[in-house]
Amino acid sequence: MSAFRTVLATLLIALVSSAPANARELRLEDFFKGHTTAKGSYRAINGVSRKFDVALYGQWDGRTLVLREDFRYSDGETDTKTWRFRKTGQNTYIGTREDVVGSTKVRIRGNKAFFSYLVDLDPGERRNLVRFRDTLTLSADGRRIVNTANVFKGPLPVARVRVDFKR
Numbered sequence: 001m002s003a004f005r006t007v008l009a010t011l012l013i014a015l016v017s018s019a020p021a022n023a024r025e026l027r028l029e030d031f032f033k034g035h036t037t038a039k040g041s042y043r044a045i046n047g048v049s050r051k052f053d054v055a056l057y058g059q060w061d062g063r064t065l066v067l068r069e070d071f072r073y074s075d076g077e078t079d080t081k082t083w084r085f086r087k088t089g090q091n092t093y094i095g096t097r098e099d100v101v102g103s104t105k106v107r108i109r110g111n112k113a114f115f116s117y118l119v120d121l122d123p124g125e126r127r128n129l130v131r132f133r134d135t136l137t138l139s140a141d142g143r144r145i146v147n148t149a150n151v152f153k154g155p156l157p158v159a160r161v162r163v164d165f166k167r
Contacts, residue, residue, distance in 0.1 A: 026111050026138040028085050028093060029065045031145060031167070032058035040147075040163035050074060054163070063087055099123060111138040130158065143167050 038054040051074040058067045067083040085093040085106065093106040095115065104117035113136040122128040134149040144166050151159035 024111055024138055024140065024142045026108050026113055026136065026145075028067075028106070028108075028113065029058075029060040029087070031138065031142070031165075032056065032065060032067050033060045034058060036165055036167055038163050038165040040161065042159060042161050044151075044159040045157070054165075056165070065093075101129065111140075112136065129153075132161070 034057070036056040036058065038056065039051070040054065041049065041051045043049040053072050055070045055072075056067060058065055063086060065083075065085040065087075067085065069081045069083070071079040071081070073079075081097055081099065083095055083097045085095045087093050091108040093108075095104045095106055095117070096102075097117075099119050099121075101118040101120055104115045106113055106115040114134070116131060116133045118129050118131050120127050120129055131152045132149045133152070134147055136145050136147045138145050144164065147161070147163040147165065149161040149163075150157055151161065
């Protein structure tokens with residue numbers, strides 16, 4: 001029985017310590033404070049795809065990260081969105097943005113952030129709601145974040161987004 005406990009303890013230690021020793025903890029305010037750039041792409045199930053560049057500027061006041069995103073799409077269109085992430089705990093934030101319906105709760109686990117939110121693609125009288133499910137992954141060197149998002153219309157997946165941020 002003693003050998004079994006030793007093997008079990010070794011397995012548990014291996015599982016708990018499976019993250020790389022140099023993995024960093026993701027803190028939105030640390031990565032996005034100041035200037036950041038990104039390249040991204042959007043691909044929908046109907047074949048529509050778009051590439052874009054983003055210039056970001058983040059301001060942290062000790063409680064809230066205000067993150068302005070200036071998009072330039074490959075077809076020349078531009079857009080600006082501003083996230084406001086209020087820190088609510090050591091590993092949680094509440095996020096809002098002008099096209100997001102309500103708010104989103106961001107949960108940090110190690111070098112990853114997870115959040116889900118509704119976006120109104122047509123903010124006129126008639127709503128066109130889609131749900132984004134984002135995962136942000138901080139690189140081991142802390143200089144890059146990869147954001148992958150699945151986009152749903154109701155229960156159906158309709159698009160994928162990938163954004164590569166760098167400091």
